[in-house]
Amino acid sequence: MNDKKQFWILLGLLLASLTLLWYATAHLGHVSIP
């Protein structure tokens, strides 16, 4: 695989990881008071 293709794949994975981190920080474990 050439470097350019690898770069775009890794960039996509980084964005997905950042989205996961945002979701986890914002939503996991929160108590919603009725």
Place this chain on the structure above:
Amino acid sequence: MKLARVNTVLLIAILLINGYVILLPLLPNLLYSRDKHSPKATAITKQTTTHSNNPPIAGDAEQLLIPSMVFDEKINEGRDISVLRQGLWRLPYSSTPDKGSNTVIVGHRFTYTNPQGTLYHLDKVRKGDPIAILWHGKKYQYSVTEIKEVKPNQVEVEAPTADSQLTIYTCTPLWNPKDRLVVVAKLEHIYER
């Protein structure tokens, strides 16, 4: 060649972010394994179960003690949900231990930001386990009578009760917190200092 170096940096960033997301929720279990036979656990058990009111382990603040969780935390008061960022929160519209009825205390199960795992180990509590509250100089000793899971809209767990009881709840399950894990404990003794 330069792009190859950028790719390496991206790969390291991906591994670090995912490692953080995956491993941080497991950290409270490691700390629990370390603490469950520690002097701290013995002190919490002793403070909770002795038939007297010893001076609080940590300061004079209102505290909740749960030996089965190796847990000893300040109970915070306040009007809105932002209090949960400090740890435990006694719901302001619920009772207090000295007034009888239903004292409701809630806390996050796990968060990536502070406080990371206030009631992380609530699922380790079993029927019959002792719980104590140090409240305005008195010790209120409870025994767990009921453990259940409810939907977030089942507000009846917060309703006033005829007997003095303590209701503690947090989110469940750990990874997909869509329900509430509720522990109900009945008052057994009150000890004056």
